[in-house]
Amino acid sequence: MSQALTVARPYARAAFAVARDEGSFAAWSDALGFAAQAAADPRVAALLPNPQLAQADAVALLAPAGASESFTRFLTVLADGRRLSQLPEIAGLYEDLRAESERLVKARIISATALPAGELEAIKAALKKRFGREVEIDTAIDESLIGGAVIDAGEVVIDGSLKGKLNRLQTALAN
Structure with missing residues (x-):
């Protein structure tokens, strides 16, 4: 590739x-x-x-x-x-x-259920503050996440899903 x-x-x-x-x-x-x-x-x-x-x-x-x-x-x-x-x-x-060139960050938000417009705007504002750039959001639904969401903004991935938290807990308990 x-x-x-x-x-x-x-x-x-x-x-x-x-x-x-x-x-x-x-x-x-x-x-x-x-x-x-x-x-x-x-x-x-x-x-x-x-x-x-x-x-x-x-x-x-x-x-x-x-x-x-x-x-x-x-x-x-x-x-x-x-x-x-x-x-x-x-x-x-x-x-x-x-x-x-346009100082734009493209973020993909994958959530267990559809997010209300207010939550999407809050996430967009937080990402804009974090990156200091305009943010364009694309959404998707993945029910296997159980709850929460995963935000993929290029090189930055924020996993706030229940599935991710359970995986981290499992890893911590295994060690």
Whole structure:
């Protein structure tokens, strides 16, 4: 996996530079997200390395409707280098660069049950205070947590779930 990220990194930086110069971070995020999702589809992934697939057809397959000329050229460069399969990694690295540039932390809150809007806002405010950046929250439900929540904000993971507490208690008692 690290080799894939190493290969994808310069392409993500190039995409970020073009998006920054054009002032179109969101449009590039959408286009890269679409292309990455399409390239990750097993049927498309099996088709991309086929030498009978024309480069223009591969680009047309992966470019969303209304994609900018610069994005289409970007896909063409990827096709020339046989790197279209790297689109999921490129999109992920691009989003990391965009978040860093916009001073944004993306946090995922996984809870045992749906959290009320008030609690989500309180968590968002606490994370904003902790990181000194704007926070974008994504939520998910995992009933196996029993209760509480796990907050994953990149390199920081806060496990306040009952399942996590029980696991820590079990480890402490075993020692």
